[in-house]
Amino acid sequence: MTSRTAVPPVVRTATSKVLVLAGLAVFIILIYSVIAGLIGRLIGGTRIWLSLVATVCVAVAFEPARRHIQRWVNQMIYGRRATPYEVLAEITGRLASTESEEGLLQRMASMLAAGTGADRAAVWLRNGSNFLAVATEPAGQESVVAGAGALPGTSELIQDNGEVLGAFTVEKGADETPTGTERLLIADLAGSAGLVLRKLRLGAALEDKAEELRESRRRLVDAQDVERRLLERELYGGAQQRVIAVKLKLGLALQAARAEGADKVAALVAEMVGDAQLAIDQIRTLARGIYPPLLEAEGLGPAVASLAGLASVEVLVHTSVPNRYPLPLEAAIYFCVSESLTNAAKHGRQPVVVTIAETDSALTFSVTDSGPGFDPQSTSAGVGLRNMADRLGTLGGTFTVASAPGSATTVCGHLPLADSRAD
DSSP states (O other), rough: OOOOOOOOOOHHHHHHHHHHHHHHHHHHHHHIIIIIIIIHHHSSSSOOHHHHHHHHHHHHHHHHHHHHHHHHHHHHHHOOOOOHHHHHHHHHHHSSSSOOOOHHHHHHHHHHHHHTTOOOOEEEEEEEEEEEEEEEESSSSSOEESSGGGGEEEEEEEEEETEEEEEEEEEEOOOOOOOOHHHHHHHHHHHHHHHHHHHHHHHHHHHHHHHOOOOOHHHHHHHHHHHHHHHHHIIIIHHHHHHHHHHHHHHHHHHHOOOOOOOOHHHHHHHHHHHHHHHHHHHHHHHHHOOOHHHHHHHHHHHHHHHHHHHHOOEEEEOOOOOOOOOOHHHHHHHHHHHHHHHHHHOOOOEEEEEEOOOOEEEEEEOOOOOOOOOTTSSSOOOHHHHHHHHHTTTTTTEEEETTTTOOOOEEEEEETTTTTOO
């Protein structure tokens, strides 16, 4: 589709009229010359009925000829315009595509200008009592007007189920107005665009809701991690210290019982000292599972290495994470690895290989065991897998499980960094 030449509107209009009149004059002369002249010579002499036939032919063919000549002149002056059918066909084809909102609206404005030969065409969206020009041809002429009555040029409201969603406007030169066919095109396009704008509006609303849901999930996970850290500190600083104090007192009681020769009491107290130490060990293990202090203090690598050392299965750790990262990212990978090791230990899948690495744009991890495997398609995800997917999802990450009966199981995670390395 060729573009229009940069000629002033008044000159284009005058030139168009002159060329159309000249074309019609040539057409009439040709008709008379062929019928009254050439045919008259062939049959001999000039007959009045040939002039009448020529007049009737001119009268019948005048309007079709004028339309064809006008089309040729318009194409010569303005360049080839899209026909109304081409405009509607292209816009309809775009509805099923995945084109962005901005791209689709700009395409509408461009096709509207091409179909009407307008100097300026615009797509307006309604925002309260105002209309905002969100796409224009030529591009980059956005503006705001108050109310439909202030829309420039020839306008057509875009409606869906009686609700005004926006408008189309077409502006031509000072002496030009859209023809009946062009007005019909604008009206038809506005009728089709109602569903488009409704779809775009619903899509934007859904995206807003999805982003709100992601933010809500992120806040929930952050709040859970805060509670985990508080509980871990309470266990270390509260319950563990009390049990240690009890163990120390029992140690003094054991010494006193042995000094008094109370062997039975001493044996019972010694057993109680062992129980207190066991309680201290369990509290420490529980606290590390809730939120490891090592993760916050030294980072992902040391924390995962410590986790592997405490696991009940053989674990090989390969880490390549030279940087510190925001704590939510480190916590997400740490707890995903922890859950994966728990699953591997539960099903006796060992040895287990843990790999954590930083790429140019992401932090990735994988946990691979050598167990019997399973069919992910026929096995529903447990609570642990769902929790891992939710944790990574709140940070824009992805989570996959690859396995098959008789082969290894690999849990993989991918978290985009987006320049989120901690200072």
